[in-house]
Amino acid sequence: MVVDLDLTAHARYFKFCLNMLPSEAVSQDASRMTVAQLCLVGLATLGQLNDILSETQRAQMVDWIYEQQIPRAGAYAGFRGGSLFGPHSSCSYAPANSANLAATYSALCSLLLLGDDLSRVDKQAILGAMRQLQLESGTFVPHPGTNEHDPRFIYCACAISSILNDWSGVDKDAATRYIVKCSNYDGGMTQARFQESHGGHLYCCVASLSLMKRLDALPDRQRTLKWALFRQGGGYHGRTNK
Amino acid sequence: MRIEGSEQVEEAVSLAQQAEWQDITPIEQEEGEGSMCPIAYTDEYRELMGYLRAVMAVGEVSERALALTARVIEENPGHYTVWVYRKRLVEELESDIAEELDWVCDISCKFPKNYQLWHHRESLVTRLWAPSNALLVSEDQRITNPVLRRELQFLDAAIDEDSKNFHAWSYRQWLVSTYALWTQELAFVDTMINQDVRNNSAWNQRYFAILANRNPSVVRLEADVAKSEIEYVVEHIKLAPNNDSPWSYVTGLLLRHAPSMLYTDLLPRIKQLAADNAYQAAMTLTPFYWSALLDIYEQQSADHPDLKKQLIDESSAICDQLASETDIIHCRYWNFRKTSLDTC
Numbered sequence: 223m224v225v226d227l228d229l230t231a232h233a234r235y236f237k238f239c240l241n242m243l244p245s246e247a248v249s250q251d252a253s254r255m256t257v258a259q260l261c262l263v264g265l266a267t268l269g270q271l272n273d274i275l276s277e278t279q280r281a282q283m284v285d286w287i288y289e290q291q292i293p294r295a296g297a298y299a300g301f302r303g304g305s306l307f308g309p310h311s312s313c314s315y316a317p318a319n320s321a322n323l324a325a326t327y328s329a330l331c332s333l334l335l336l337g338d339d340l341s342r343v344d345k346q347a348i349l350g351a352m353r354q355l356q357l358e359s360g361t362f363v364p365h366p367g368t369n370e371h372d373p374r375f376i377y378c379a380c381a382i383s384s385i386l387n388d389w390s391g392v393d394k395d396a397a398t399r400y401i402v403k404c405s406n407y408d409g410g411m412t413q414a415r416f417q418e419s420h421g422g423h424l425y426c427c428v429a430s431l432s433l434m435k436r437l438d439a440l441p442d443r444q445r446t447l448k449w450a451l452f453r454q455g456g457g458y459h460g461r462t463n464k
Numbered sequence: 465m466r467i468e469g470s471e472q473v474e475e476a477v478s479l480a481q482q483a484e485w486q487d488i489t490p491i492e493q494e495e496g497e498g499s500m501c502p503i504a505y506t507d508e509y510r511e512l513m514g515y516l517r518a519v520m521a522v523g524e525v526s527e528r529a530l531a532l533t534a535r536v537i538e539e540n541p542g543h544y545t546v547w548v549y550r551k552r553l554v555e556e557l558e559s560d561i562a563e564e565l566d567w568v569c570d571i572s573c574k575f576p577k578n579y580q581l582w583h584h585r586e587s588l589v590t591r592l593w594a595p596s597n598a599l600l601v602s603e604d605q606r607i608t609n610p611v612l613r614r615e616l617q618f619l620d621a622a623i624d625e626d627s628k629n630f631h632a633w634s635y636r637q638w639l640v641s642t643y644a645l646w647t648q649e650l651a652f653v654d655t656m657i658n659q660d661v662r663n664n665s666a667w668n669q670r671y672f673a674i675l676a677n678r679n680p681s682v683v684r685l686e687a688d689v690a691k692s693e694i695e696y697v698v699e700h701i702k703l704a705p706n707n708d709s710p711w712s713y714v715t716g717l718l719l720r721h722a723p724s725m726l727y728t729d730l731l732p733r734i735k736q737l738a739a740d741n742a743y744q745a746a747m748t749l750t751p752f753y754w755s756a757l758l759d760i761y762e763q764q765s766a767d768h769p770d771l772k773k774q775l776i777d778e779s780s781a782i783c784d785q786l787a788s789e790t791d792i793i794h795c796r797y798w799n800f801r802k803t804s805l806d807t808c
Contacts, residue, residue, distance in 0.1 A: 239501060240500055240501055241502075242501075242502055242503075242504055243501050243502070243503045243504065244503075244504055245503065245504045245505060245506050245509075247503050248503055248505065248506075248509055248539055248540050249540050249541070249542050250501075250503070250542065251503055251540050251542070251543065252540070252542050252543045252544055252545070253542060254500060254501045254502075254503070255500075257501045258500035258501045261500075261501065279498065281498070282496065282497045282498025283498040283500055284498065285496055285497075285498050286495075286496045286497075286498035286499055286500055287498075287500070289496055303544070305493060305494060305495055305496075305499070306493060306513060306517075306543075307517060307520070307521075307545065313520075313521045314521065314522055314523065315520055315521060315522060315523030315549075317523075317545055317548045317549060317552075318517075318520035318521060318523070318545055318549065319545075320544075320545050320548070322544055332500075364544065365544060365545075365548075366548075367548035367551070367552075368544065368547065368548060368580075368583060369583050369586060369587060370579055370580065370583045406668070406671075406716070407671050407712070407713065407716030407717055407719075407720055408712040408713070408716045409716070413630075413634060414634070414637075415676075416637055416668075416671070416672040416675070416676050417630075417633070417634050417637060417668070417672075418630065418633060418664065418665050418668040419668070420630065444804075448797070451794065451797050452708075452794065452797075454793065454794075455793070456793075461628070461630075461664060461665075462664035462708045462709055462712060463662045463663070463664045463707070463708055463709055464628065464664070
């Protein structure tokens with residue numbers, strides 16, 4: 223039985239999420255920028271972004287995104303994940319109002335989707351922060367004060383650099399070295415050396431190499447290609463036997 | 465929902481009515497008109513966040529701030545800035561690390577897949593027992609030390625709850641590497657594989673247990689270790705031939721660390737298995753057996769060009785069979801693989 227994709231219903235769903243998320247979604251409070259990006263990507267993919275959102279609404283959303291930009295220099299610069307920490311001027315404890323790489327990436331993508339020209343983006347502040355977030359091993363932490371680090375944030379850094387057309391924030395050699403170490407015995411790519419091959423990290427690793435124009439660094443491209451293809455069984459899974 | 469053992473008990477009484485908080489004016493959250501994906505906060509969360517914003521804005525260091533971060537994290541463990549704040553509070557207040565670990569345990573049960581929890585745990589454990597000190601004693605002494613014993617038990621429980629919890633296995637690798645707990649790891653892996661032969665996390669851990677303690681880019685696996693792994697894999701293939709994990713493991717292991725043994729040792733063993741009446745049908749039907757043959761012939765062909773023509777012919781036939789019968793869903797791939805045989 224073939225069921226038609228109800229495009230209107232899907233567009234309505236994304237609009238609904240942009241308007242309000244239920245209280246159960248509180249776990250996304252620090253990631254609203256990314257949820258918003260996904261809604262906009264959904265609408266754009268359906269070709270309905272400019273129909274569903276009026277010019278005024280889009281302009282207001284652009285303003286809201288810019289309100290999440292941390293204006294100071296240093297490692298905290300970039301975009302926040304949401305408005306939960308109030309206006310910047312009220313905050314003397316910098317980590318409270320910290321940007322993070324994932325939110326910066328989502329913000330830039332969202333601005334572009336909403337038709338903004340990025341003229342209000344403090345490019346130098348973002349790239350300056352990015353330099354401080356890259357570890358010696360080549361990977362990135364998302365914000366100061368954490369030891370969380372993995373290919374998701376390498377990807378965010380590469381995507382940001384690509385959008386801003388400026389790679390001064392990324393040591394490409396170091397990032398490439400780290401990613402190459404993430405290639406696993408089965409051809410897959412991992413979060414860190416020796417961890418389990420994982421579809422999400424595969425994307426982040428390969429996309430980062432591609433953006434850096436270092437795809438040749440992949441140790442066994444054919445094996446990686448095969449690993450990726452074989453995530454399709456009936457549907458798709460992210461790990462072997464998952 | 466109240467987590468047992470957590471610090472706050474007066475859940476029903478709002479902060480505004482508590483004497484302890486009278487000096488604080490909560491800071492409201494500001495939203496512009498174009499607010500994107502606003503969340504319909506509960507009144508409780510809204511109030512907690514109002515007070516949290518007030519104390520975080522000035523970086524207050526106090527027990528009440530610590531308690532407040534616990535309540536917020538229990539609602540939303542994805543608050544990346546709150547974790548940074550809490551870490552600082554725990555350090556500056558010189559909180560009892562073991563108690564903090566207790567609290568992390570409780571939260572982990574509710575949020576087993578939250579990234580920040582595991583990283584917070586890492587920083588607590590290294591504070592509790594610095595790796596440089598731990599490495600001064602023997603591995604036996606390390607495993608029986610209360611700090612590490614507790615972590616291993618915690619991991620047992622987490623993996624028992626969800627045998628493929630990605631964060632648990634990552635944390636386990638961190639623990640084993642940082643505290644050099646190599647000797648016990650292979651036994652643990654063996655137990656997990658025998659519990660579920662399809663658990664790819666366990667098979668991956670096997671590679672970790674054998675290789676991670678060496679410099680893998682230069683390791684040529686000793687013949688007896690490679691043979692032993694081949695036997696181990698064959699025994700587990702017998703349990704479920706149509707299982708990607710052991711096939712990927714053994715071909716990947718040998719390809720990287722003993723390539724010639726792909727055809728000198730693995731090939732005869734799997735052919736023997738395929739000829740065995742008890743396993744013949746299952747082996748013929750599984751794409752992983754045929755795919756392994758292709759990988760083996762590719763290596764053999766590279767090492768022995770005199771055999772290339774014959775191996776390409778055989779491989780070509782295998783690709784056709786996979787595309788048309790054994791693995792139809794990937795037929796496009798197998799047709800592609802066939803065209804690239806000559807260029808190997």
